Amino acid sequence: xxxxxxxxxxxxxxxxxxxxxxxxxxxxxxxxxxxxxxxxxxxxxxxxxxxxxxxxxxxxxxxxxxxxxxxxxxxxxxxxxxxxxxxxxxxxxxxxxxxxxxxxxxxxxxxxxxxxxxxxxxxxxxxxxxxxxxxxxxxxxxxxxxxxxxxxxxxxxxxxxxxxxxxxxxxxxxxxxxxxxxxxxxxxxxxxxxxxxxxxxxxxxxxxxxxxxxxxxxxxxxxxxxxxxxxxxxxxxxxxxxxxxxxxxxxxxxxxxxxxxxxxxxxxxxxxxxxxxxxxxxxxxxxxxxxxxxxxxxxxxxxxxx
Ligand SMILES: [Zn+2]
Ligand SMILES: [Zn+2]
Numbered sequence: 001x002x003x004x005x006x007x008x009x010x011x012x013x014x015x016x017x018x019x020x021x022x023x024x025x026x027x028x029x030x031x032x033x034x035x036x037x038x039x040x041x042x043x044x045x046x047x048x049x050x051x052x053x054x055x056x057x058x059x060x061x062x063x064x065x066x067x068x069x070x071x072x073x074x075x076x077x078x079x080x081x082x083x084x085x086x087x088x089x090x091x092x093x094x095x096x097x098x099x100x101x102x103x104x105x106x107x108x109x110x111x112x113x114x115x116x117x118x119x120x121x122x123x124x125x126x127x128x129x130x131x132x133x134x135x136x137x138x139x140x141x142x143x144x145x146x147x148x149x150x151x152x153x154x155x156x157x158x159x160x161x162x163x164x165x166x167x168x169x170x171x172x173x174x175x176x177x178x179x180x181x182x183x184x185x186x187x188x189x190x191x192x193x194x195x196x197x198x199x200x201x202x203x204x205x206x207x208x209x210x211x212x213x214x215x216x217x218x219x220x221x222x223x224x225x226x227x228x229x230x231x232x233x234x235x236x237x238x239x240x241x242x243x244x245x246x247x248x249x250x251x252x253x254x255x256x257x258x259x260x261x262x263x264x265x266x267x268x269x270x271x272x273x274x275x276x277x278x279x280x281x282x283x284x285x286x287x288x289x290x291x292x293x294x295x296x297x298x299x300x301x302x303x304x305x306x
Pocket of ligand 2: 272273274275276277279297298299300301302
């Protein structure tokens with residue numbers, strides 16, 4: 001296996017096969033999130049209850065296995081066969097072959113430079129829950145399962161956003177981004193997910209970026225960072241890539257309480273003297289100086305003080 005840019009053309013996965021794997025993985029995350037955000041209506045039931053957690057665990061486990069393999073496919077499709085020496089394109093395209101297990105997927109990804117870090121332990125635990133869950137009900141207290149699902153979801157969102165999508169090409173990447181955006185729509189409802197993710201981000205140094213960090217209009221966390229590469233919320237992943245166009249207007253509406261027409265940046269933002277984009281908004285509060293609002297550019301991150 002090689003990293004991006006050193007791919008042997010014989011080892012490139014046919015686009016249809018690669019995309020189907022990604023799409024299946026995203027479908028499983030979508031269903032897991034639906035279960036985790038399930039509300040029982042008027043029934044006096046816990047929300048979500050044991051049944052929802054059961055399906056959430058099973059779907060997250062499937063999502064993780066498939067998305068790890070989807071990444072392996074992008075690196076070198078022969079590696080998803082249990083025995084790569086026996087890999088053939090015919091078998092790959094028919095889908096009839098013995099594929100490698102999760103442990104092998106992780107080992108092979110690591111060998112190619114893709115590290116999944118602390119998620120490995122969580123995925124082991126999730127896999128260990130699978131059988132007892134299918135036959136005997138919840139294998140651990142709900143609080144433990146809730147924490148585990150939040151942690152695995154944190155890993156999967158980052159893995160798709162930061163590792164898999166950048167490796168996909170053209171339309172495949174666009175479609176995966178679309179699926180991720182739909183998943184992300186639901187995430188602010190998942191308090192455990194937000195807590196796990198924000199704790200991790202703070203541990204990884206989000207605080208160092210405070211001069212460029214503002215409240216995200218979507219998930220409402222102090223996690224929207226605007227740097228030289230543009231904006232992006234480290235918590236919910238919104239406003240990255242091409243989703244950032246409406247950011248000044250969204251911030252004005254959601255955080256400053258200034259209503260604009262949808263996407264109408266012109267009433268709220270002026271041209272930034274540094275980058276020239278119409279994205280400079282007055283009265284923005286950055287995490288580093290919460291008592292003194294300032295002008296802030298949502299395109300390049302410059303403020304009055306810099
Ligand atoms: Zn956000
Ligand atoms: Zn700017």
